[in-house]
Amino acid sequence: MNGNDITALGFRGKAIGLALDAARERAKTGVTNRDVLTELAHVQHHPESFTDDPDYAALARELLGQLAKVPDALRDRPLAYRQWGEDLIEEGARAQMDTAMRLPVSVAGALMPDAHFGYGLPIGGVLATDNAVIPYGVGVDIGCSMKLSVLPIEQLSREEEARLLRRNTRFGAGGSWERKVRPDHDVLDEDTWDEFPLLRQLRDKAAEQIGTSGSGNHFVEFGTLTIDRPDLGLEPGEYVALLSHSGSRGFGAQVAGHYTRVAQNLHPKLDPEARKLAWLDLDREEGEAYWTAMELAGRYALANHEVIHQRIAQTLKVTPLVTVSNSHNLAWKQRFSDGREVVVHRKGATPAAHGQLGIIPGSMADPGFVVRGRGNPAALESASHGAGRQMGRKQAERELDRAAVTRYLEERGVTLLGGGVDEAPQAYKRIEEVIARQADLVDVVAKFTPRVVRMDTGKEDI
């Protein structure tokens, strides 16, 4: 019996020493170590039953004291937060943000103009917490991100662009590269994968899926980048560019699912309204492990993009003139305006620190924008991550017809490979309005106009 056995049971602070003392007393009376551990587990789960126990009373009282100090009760009222583009944000997203701002661990928050209803924290929600990380504050697709490469080539034909996309990308839930042509990346060789069993188990899946895009709103597309003033090391003009949206695939999804369950189990008394926002303390083993896995998923997702862009650039025998990338589903440790370090969750929000570059896409047939952050502290240095849905997937499938989507694509000269009605441009807010609502969060650097777009095949093909 030692301190490790005790902490493995989940005792914290003064309870560790008291549990050790009690364990020694019990051992003296001839109880086996194994039975002592069982008894300790009982005390931990039902401290109220041991307050008069000759050996465990001190421990039980300490545990009850700790419980009283760590209440999961929600605040009566949400902390105040600002919304950018309030007129574009649905009530459901505000209600979810209100719940998040009632969590005892919340410090500050903001809603971006693309905000809409999500799972737990709304998409387009930014939430700062104190020493706690919320798996569903990051989202299921941990590390979901954007990458743009500006290519030193003349305009290609649509057919050529379509061929490059078909040959060098793979889409769909469960999708992976065929074994013979499976790409590799340094991220798969990191020691981090050996840090604990869950990561070890997921490494093979991650290796199978590197360099792939998922389903839903993920895409890889060719288009034109238009720059009006010298920037990004480029002269004003029009450039051929490649833009991708992808995430951490099955690996990240499994990490998210696992730690959401862990967080919910650690907060059984949490108000059902906030159940999906269950958090992990960063100074406890579970929180540390999630943070490690989350950061790995973030690097893995960016590696995914790198592989996709590299394949296409190599086929074209070119090196990109410039690349821009950013994660928009992740948590970061960040200095808050009062000087303390907080955990900033961005669930569908672009980091926009002063001078930081990011990409805000529109839709399959609407422009996207390269932006530069203005470091606005009220938005916790964030911006929108896209246009944001104005219709849910089911609503889009119900209300939009394929002909209207096809016409929209034709009018804008966009060729679509795959794609579904649920991702129709009409299901999204107008990107121009969304960009206009965040002029104090980001400056527009360049505009990307899509031309040939590849996505997963939706439920209903276009």
Place this chain on the structure above:
DNA sequence: ATGTGC
């Protein structure tokens, strides 16, 4: 978002 569930 994910190839599948408290």
